[in-house]
Amino acid sequence: MPSYSFAGKAVKKGECCCEGALKKTDKSVTEIAMKNLTRISAAIIAANCSAIAMHSQVATAQEQLILEEVVVTARKRAESLQEVPIAITAFTENTIDRAGIERPQDFIGLTPNVTIVDSANAGDTQVTIRGITSTRDAEGTFAYVVDGVLVTNPNGFNQELFDVQQIEVLKGPQGATYGRNAVSGAIIVTTKKPSEEFEGYVKAGMGSDSLVKGSAVVSGPLTENLSGRIALSQRESDGQFTNEYTGQDDVVDFFEDQSIRGRLIWDASDVLSFDLQGSYSKVESGAINFNAIFALPDAAANFGSPDLYKNVNDHDFRFLFNVPGENEQETSSLSLKADYEMDNSIITAVFAYDNLEEYLLSDGTSAAFGLYSYDFGAAAGPGSALTGPTVGQAQNACSQSYNENIGSLNEQAPFYAIPGAVPGMAADFGIAPFYGLNALLPPYTQTTCDGYQYQQRDQESTSFEIRIASKDTDQLSWMGGFYYAQIDREVAVSYGADLGDGFFGRKPYVEGRTDLAFWDDFSTDVIALFGSLDYDINDQHSVSLAARYDEEDREVSNKVPNVPSSNNFGGGAPINPAYDGSFTDSIPDRSEEFSQFQPKLSWTWTPVDEASIYASYGVGFRSGGFNSLGSAALVQNEFGSLGTQPQNLRDEYDKEVSTSFELGAKTEWLDNRLRVNAAVFHTEVEDSQFFNFLAGGFGILRVVTNIDEVTLQGAEVDFEYLLTQSFSFYGSVGITDSEIDKNDNRPYTEGNEMPLTPDMTGNLGFQWVGEVMQDVDMFVRLDWQYIGETWFSTVQDNVTNNGFTDVSGLYQGIGQAFGDVTQTPAGPGIPAGGILGFGQSNYDKGQRDAYDLLNVRVGIEGEAWSVTFWGDNILDEDYLEEIIPAPEFGGYFVHPAKGESYGLDVVYRF
Known part of the structure; x- marks a missing residue:
């Protein structure tokens, strides 16, 4: 068929061409048409064009009923989500608003094979991506990137998400692109840029638990080439729990957050632009809201007390501490990004500075x-x-309380x-x-017998990155760069006496109070070289090769004063077990270097425009590090005779390396109304870093150990279906099969599942949006989330010895000061022969049950306003946020999850 031109524009077959001059490009046909054109033929042509126009309008209406194209920056350039060979869950501005995403747990709950634990304090989150879990007191396991800037402090992740444009969750090792600590993936947050016209909004909300929140944004041009944006946010809540001892309902899980962020973009010329950002936030909240549960079947039988061997999921929480937990975190950051555009490439330089100061104070564990x-x-x-003789003030205070x-x-x-x-x-x-x-006596008690604990985690870091990347080309894209970071971190954990007269000073060491202290300064220098090549072999096949080499030099110096302990067992012992007791020795500095080459190779096959299949191989690593010096000696001295205590525990831990294979498919169906993406993966982890919590007569101890070999494999599928213009249906499911293959730290745990890794996660939901009156829409969104059964430690359905298995030596030793108790007949719970003990521990009742949550949002919105009612966990599902087994203690420390909550948000835009 000959082609036509219509008003100077090429028109293909089936397009309407009724208006303007009609020209046949074929000369002979044109001549015939001009000679035989009559009123009848003109009418026929008009009728045909009308029919074509009507068909075009119907086709256009159908074409409009398509899913929104999502553009991501996973590989540090803008690409369609469906074209990137990475399993990505992306949340656009519309989804963020409609789903009520305001904190990290909100979007993580909608992401398959990704979970979060948010319990101990504001900065303490443990994110698990495909079975690889963030570790307390170690580096993170995923790259956290905000507006192109890598956040170096893992405690800086759990912050308010306000004025956000998009969130991307990348699964699988991303070390080739983002470097150290991206062993499990990356989370990329993009905030909104300054607008070209003046605009803004005010948002206010209130809800259950005395929740009050608000945010405000102002944005627009400041000069011809300079635009700015400033955003503020505030949130306050009394929490859901009450301290029964004091009667206060705002001292347990209360939360207060004030945040501000400013941004300036300056187009200095046609080829040079600058992006300057600064932010500050302050959080005050409760801390260490745990109860204790024992796992002592022998004691339960001997004493006739079933509560000594109880399923953790059946626990009724009571908070009766005399030291209300408090946590403060202040974070400030500054970044400057410059882009210089050349003919065929773009140079980007990023400078970033951030500072985080955090402490917490709470009741103790060791009564x-x-x-x-x-x-x-x-x-x-x-x-x-x-x-x-009276031994000391702490003992007198304990007896009195x-x-x-x-x-x-x-x-x-x-x-x-x-x-x-x-x-x-x-x-x-x-x-x-x-x-x-x-x-x-329980931990976190209303008496002073448990003492108190103090923790501090401060970090200051500076980083610089420069990279050069090609502009978009039809066949080849490339990028290369250099990264440097300098990180100073101060970490302290101390334990001391509670004398019932308050606490003096928020610091690791307080004279007359502190009995055990770990206090270290860490200094880290990171350098990295990275690059990538993406090549389209033909219309159907493309390959991508990325690589990065990271080198990390770490040093640590001790800050614990060489003074005697103040109160425990009468005081006088070294305050840190690394000291020899002469009070004249010193603790030496330590240093170590960690490095890793991290390649990633991907292949993509696109047989049709609506589908692609990809395969990838990638490596990620996170640096090793140091436990507080003296940790190994303390564990050996306290628990060395148990036989099931941590083995080969060292004052340092090794780097972690993950190697992953992934096969995925990204598809669109039904004229792009249905999107289905799926992936299967197999990951092997060497020296997985795991957090251990130990409680004993010394107080508390936190150490990081290595699980030698772990295998993780699984699959995930997510879909989104635009059923009508008003109704959409979406969901996902993730399955992870995990196994500890080798664990020299606790050999009896080999064959167990990976901690904090549920066997299945899933979510299902729908959203309806419709016009209820002129220029007024209503929307309804319902989200169901499911988390499968979860273990929280390498010690699972295992039987172990504990610090109470045999305490006859301890208590009879005290008794011998007043008489020989070895001849005393056995009493309740005491085996024949006068041995006093609680027997072994069994942790088979320490797995968190599967649970599901239902959230709802209903709102009406006009062009410049909206009102939204929301409800989270509306069925008031009762479940545990975290379970921390302490095998040497003989039980668990458990933290409750949040129950149902409701609220109302109002937004006005201008």
Whole structure:
């Protein structure tokens, strides 16, 4: 068929050409048409063109019913989501607004094979992507990038998400593009740029738990070439739990956040532009809102107390601490990005600075270990009259608060106390005189017997990146660059006596109070070289090769003063186990270098425009590091005889390397109304870093160890279906099969699942948007989320010894100061022969049950305003946020998750 031109524009077959001059490009046909043109033929042509126009309008209406194209920056350039050979879940501005995404847990709950734990304090989040989990006290496992700037502090992730344009979650190792710590993936946040015209909005909201929140944005041009944007956010909530001891309902899980962010973009010339950003946020919240549960089947049977061996999912939380947890975090950042455009490439330079200061103070864990319980100068109980010197203030304070709170202590099953007694000393079990255990005190108690804990994590970092990248080409794209970062981090964990008269100073060491301290300065220098090549072999096949080499030099120096402990067991021991007790020695500095080459190779086959298949191989790593010096010695001294304690525990830990293979498909169906993406993966991890929490007579200890070999494999599918112009349906499912292949730290855990890795995650939802009156729309969105059964430690359905398996040596030793107890007949819970103990631990009841959540949002919106009612966890699902098994303690520390909440948001745009 000959081609036509219509008003100077090429027109293809089927296009309407009724208006303007009609020309046939074929000369002979043109001559015939001009000679035989009559009124009848003109009418026929007009009728045909009208029919074509009507068909075109119908086709246009159908074409409009397509899914929104999503453009991502996963490979540091703009590309269609469907063309990138990476499993990505992306949230556009529309989804962020309609789904109510305001905190990281909001979008993570909508991402398959990705979960988050947000429990201990504001900066403490553990994100799991395909079975690889962020580790407390170590580097992160994913790259967190905000507006092209890599955030170096893992504690800087859990912040308010306001005035955000897009969020991208990349799964699988991304070290070739983003470097160190991207072993599990990357999370990319893009905030909104300054606008070309003056605009802004004000948002206010309120809800249950005394929630009050608000944000405001102003944006627009400042000069011809300079535009700016400023955004503010505030959130306050009293939380859902009450401290029964004090009667306060705003001291447990309260939360306050104030944030501000400013941005300037200056187009200095046609080829040079600058992007300057600055931000500040301050968070105040509760901290360490845990309860304790025992895993002692032998003790449960011997004492007739089922609560000593209880399913963690059946726990009823009670908060009765006398030291209300407090957490403060201040974060400030500044970045400058410059882009210089040349004929065939673009040079980008990024400078970034950030500073984070955070501390927390809370009640202690070690009341059951008798850390502050022994008072040799007090009466021990009925039939017992003890005399002796008073050991110290902490023991006196413990005894006093113990007897003042005896009633409420005995209400907390399975803990118990004997009226008129001194905790941890003598008791009369009807066999007088008997010296043994007379109290089992809980952690985080209303007494002073558990002491207090202080933690501090400050970090200051500076980074610089320069890269050169090709402009978009038809066949070849390339990029190369250099990265440098300097990071200073101060980490402290200390434990001290609670004398019932308050706390003086928010610092790791307080004279007269502190009994154990770990306090270190870390200095890190990072350099990296990176590059990538993307080549289209032909219309159907393309390959991508990226590589990066990272080198990290780490140093650590000790800051713990060489002074004696103040109160525990009378005081006098070194405050840090790395000291030898002479109080004249010093702790040496340490240094180590970690490096890794991280390649990534991808192949993409696009047999048709609506579908592509890709395969990739990638490597990621995160740096090794240092535990506080003296950690290994402390664990060996305290638990060396248990046999199931951590083995080969060192004061340093190795780097972690993940190697992953992925096969995926990205497809669009039904004229781009249905999008289905899927991927399968196989990942092997060497020296996976895992956080261990240990509680004992020393207080608390946090250490990072390595799980030697881990295998992770699984699959995920996500879809979005635009059923009508008003109704969309979406969902995803992720499956992960994990196994610990080798673990020299705890060999008996080999064959167990990877901690914090549910076997399945999923979400399903729909959204309806329709016009209810002129220029007024209504929307309804319903989201269902599912998280499968989850273990939180390498120790799972295992049986171990613990610090209470045999305590006869401890308590009879004390008793021998007043008489020989070895001849005393056995009492309740005491095997024949006078051995006092609680037996072994069994952790088979420590797996979190599967749970699902239902969230709803209903709103009406006009051109410049909207009103939205929202409800989260509207079925009030009762589940646990975190379970921290402490095998040497003989149980778990558990943290509750948030229950149902409701609220109303109002937005006005101008």
